[in-house]
Each structure stands twice: as structure tokens, then as C-alpha cells.
Amino acid sequence: MAIKTILPEDKLPTKWYNIAPDMPEGSLVPPLDPGTGQPIGPEALAAIFPMALIGQEVSTDNYIEIPEEVQEIYKLWRPTPLIRALRLEKALDTPAKIYFKYEGVSPAGSHKPNTAVAQAYYNKEAGVKRIATETGAGQWGSSMALATQMFGMECTVYMVKISYEQKPYRRSMMEVWGAEVLASPTDRTQSGQKILADDPDSPGSLGIAISEAVEDAATHEDVNYALGSVLNHVLLHQTVVGEEAVAQMEMAGVYPDIVIGCIGGGSNYAGLAFPFMRDRLRGDKQVEFLAAEPTACPTVTKGEFAYDFGDTLMSTPLLKMHTLGHDFVPAGIHAGGLRYHAMAPLISALVDAGHMDAVAYTQNEIFEAAIQFAQTEAIIPAPESSHAIKAAIDKALEAREAGDEKVILFNLSGHGYFDMSAYDQYLSGNLVDYAYPEEKIRESMAKIPKMG
Numbered sequence: 001m002a003i004k005t006i007l008p009e010d011k012l013p014t015k016w017y018n019i020a021p022d023m024p025e026g027s028l029v030p031p032l033d034p035g036t037g038q039p040i041g042p043e044a045l046a047a048i049f050p051m052a053l054i055g056q057e058v059s060t061d062n063y064i065e066i067p068e069e070v071q072e073i074y075k076l077w078r079p080t081p082l083i084r085a086l087r088l089e090k091a092l093d094t095p096a097k098i099y100f101k102y103e104g105v106s107p108a109g110s111h112k113p114n115t116a117v118a119q120a121y122y123n124k125e126a127g128v129k130r131i132a133t134e135t136g137a138g139q140w141g142s143s144m145a146l147a148t149q150m151f152g153m154e155c156t157v158y159m160v161k162i163s164y165e166q167k168p169y170r171r172s173m174m175e176v177w178g179a180e181v182l183a184s185p186t187d188r189t190q191s192g193q194k195i196l197a198d199d200p201d202s203p204g205s206l207g208i209a210i211s212e213a214v215e216d217a218a219t220h221e222d223v224n225y226a227l228g229s230v231l232n233h234v235l236l237h238q239t240v241v242g243e244e245a246v247a248q249m250e251m252a253g254v255y256p257d258i259v260i261g262c263i264g265g266g267s268n269y270a271g272l273a274f275p276f277m278r279d280r281l282r283g284d285k286q287v288e289f290l291a292a293e294p295t296a297c298p299t300v301t302k303g304e305f306a307y308d309f310g311d312t313l314m315s316t317p318l319l320k321m322h323t324l325g326h327d328f329v330p331a332g333i334h335a336g337g338l339r340y341h342a343m344a345p346l347i348s349a350l351v352d353a354g355h356m357d358a359v360a361y362t363q364n365e366i367f368e369a370a371i372q373f374a375q376t377e378a379i380i381p382a383p384e385s386s387h388a389i390k391a392a393i394d395k396a397l398e399a400r401e402a403g404d405e406k407v408i409l410f411n412l413s414g415h416g417y418f419d420m421s422a423y424d425q426y427l428s429g430n431l432v433d434y435a436y437p438e439e440k441i442r443e444s445m446a447k448i449p450k451m452g
């Protein structure tokens, strides 16, 4: 029995899969201008994104060629392995077959370089000299630092201040790859100055850091902005994960009954899921989809499906998505990558149309699953990815009760080797479970703009 399925190099994907033309009728709605409430055209984004990426954002082509330079860089860590979790299956005493796709083998330790490299490439082609971006726990910032380094560009990372102080090694990683890392809020942007005037000791948030990076890009000619999740073009780039997985599952002689992933902004899950969703939307297969998120930031399970801003200071276009309100700041859970207030519009629309389900877990639940995984499958998973592991374990246990040999596939979006202090807290029994912050969510949801 092969535990690991590796794709031969000549079978690597050469195209990204764009789900837009396969989406349910009427499920895709345009972004709106925050001032006029009218749909915005592609030109509204030209101050911060290169035209090639804007084109991908609105593309109705089913497939988009991966540039050769990008394919070459992907080969540094792709294909990533598809692994059958035989030892976990045995520990769970389940007849289910559990497979996972392991994205932690990239240099930055997660799926994020799949889009960072593509975004750096198109910006370089457009003559952009520097990328401004934000990072929470540091996974996106380190991926963008790596990508800009590979293309000889500069990179400024606005890192949420509390993480800047708590995650010094992620910061070092970005600096090794040549990025300038600033603790956000900074006094370099008007957005940062505004926040600091109200609260000089602000710990920062992802929403604030996005406002700063967008402003930096919008006010400098040769500087662009890059976002690590949520947007259509980001999800598009991540489909290399799922296209590889489709081929690998075929090599292993199986097809998934259920595809699982964790969701922060939705990109790693979309990357794995969309090439299988293609089969469901076209009526070829009955596959199910389950997304896992934290109870402390329950965007899809408790949020509203509505037009909202992507950032705290209301400077981005309005997107229709699941949201907890643009000024919702979740508790400081260790799954930093899952602390965003909103969800990718493509994922939101699929949930709304009944093609995808979501579930939420507490910190202690996911660390328990992470430890069981590490003790059977050896890899120490990222806290974010552990939400997917928990969902896969639950499904495997359900299958045991039902005597069902179902095939479970999940995305292991990254490793947890920079998260050992979180494991330390769990093991010493000091990890806090945050209850569903109902009151706080009600307050911030009241501020979701009333559109259409």
C-alpha cells in the first residue's frame, strides 16, 4: 500500500482552474464602490493591482495558463505529497480512508507561496518595484517576502503589532528574505496615525494593517498591494493544490466522498476543493464539502452573507461575503491565520447555494486533534490546519459508527514549527477556550453597510 503519492514532474498542472464560469446561476455579484454603492469596474483597482491580476479577478475563462517562470519556481517544492493517513485511521479504528495533501513542504511552510509567487511575477512584469502588504501571524508576510526576493523586488510588510512582538522568528524569516517589517499601526500612514491618535498602545489588527498597506500602495506610483486570501485571483492560484490532488487521487485509485479544509479567508480550502467542486457543479459526482473555522471567529457559521468592507477603515470596495462586521476583532487565538472578519466571496456563495457546509471548533478541541495527528502521522500541524484535522477525525469517527468506508480528503495547509509556544500552552493546560462572542459580533454586525 502506497502511503505517499507523488506526481511525476511531467504531470504537474500547467493551468489554474477558474471556477467562475461553473458557479451557480446568479451567484456572482460585482464589488461595489463604497461611496456610490454602484458596481465598480476593473479600472477602480488599477492603483493597487497590476492589470493581469485584475483580469484574473473578473475572468470568465475556465482555465488560465500558469506562466513558465512561475511553474519553474513552483518546482522548488511542488508537487506536494498526497499522503494516506494509515496510522491515524488505525488509531481511530475507522473503516474510512483518510488522505491529506501536505502544503507545509513549501519554503515558508504553508500553501501561501502558491499565490505569492504568482502575484510577485505579474507585478514585476508590470514594472512594479515594491509590494506593500499586511501580515497577522507572519505566514503571508513571509510568503510574500520569499516571492519578492525571487523576483528582485522590494517588500514592506505591515505586521500586526501584537504578533510583531510575540512572533519574532516569523519576523526574522521575512527579514532574511529581504523584507522591511513594520509594527502596525505605524506613524507612516494616515490610517496608522488615525488609530494611534485614538489609542497609542493599539495592539493592531489585520483590518488596520490592510488599511495601512493599501494606503502605502495607493499613494506611491511604483508600489502595489498584495492580498494573501479572499480575492478570486488568490483562490485561482491556489487551485494548483487541487489539480495535483485530482491527479494523485486518481493514481491512488480513489475519489473523495468528502473534501475538508480550514478557512480563514478561504484560499487553501478553495485551492484543494474547487477542482473537485467542478465535478459536483457539472453534475458528474456527488462529493461533499466541509469547511472548518474557529468558534472565536465564526465567520461562516455565525456571520451574515452581505456586502461589507475588507478592512477596518472602510477603504476597500464592498464585497458580498460572509462577515462578522468590518471592525470585529477576534480574541487572540493561536490560529492567527483564521482571525479574519470575512470570507472569500466564492466560498460564501457556494455555502449560500448549499454546495458547502461549515463547522466551528474551539482551541482545545483542535489542539487535541493536532496532538493525535502528530503522534500518528508524525507531522506537527499548524493550529490553522488542525481545524481541518479535527473535522476529518470527526467524519472518520462518524464513518466508524456507520461502518462506512468513505474516502476523506483534507488539506494540511501548513506545519506548526513556528507555533511551539501555542503547543506549550496547550500541553501545560493553559490554553483558553473563547466562547462564541455573541455580544461583540452583534455590535459589529450592526455596522455592516445596508446595500441592495
Ligand SMILES: *Cc1c(COP(=O)(O)O)cnc(C)c1O
Binding pocket: 109, 110, 111, 112, 139, 140, 228, 229, 230, 262, 263, 264, 265, 266, 267, 268, 269, 337, 338, 382, 384, 385, 413, 414, 415
Ligand atoms: C493563512 C493560513 C490559513 C488561512 O488562510 P486561507 O486563506 O483560509 O487558506 C490556513 N492555514 C495556514 C497554514 C495559513 O498560513
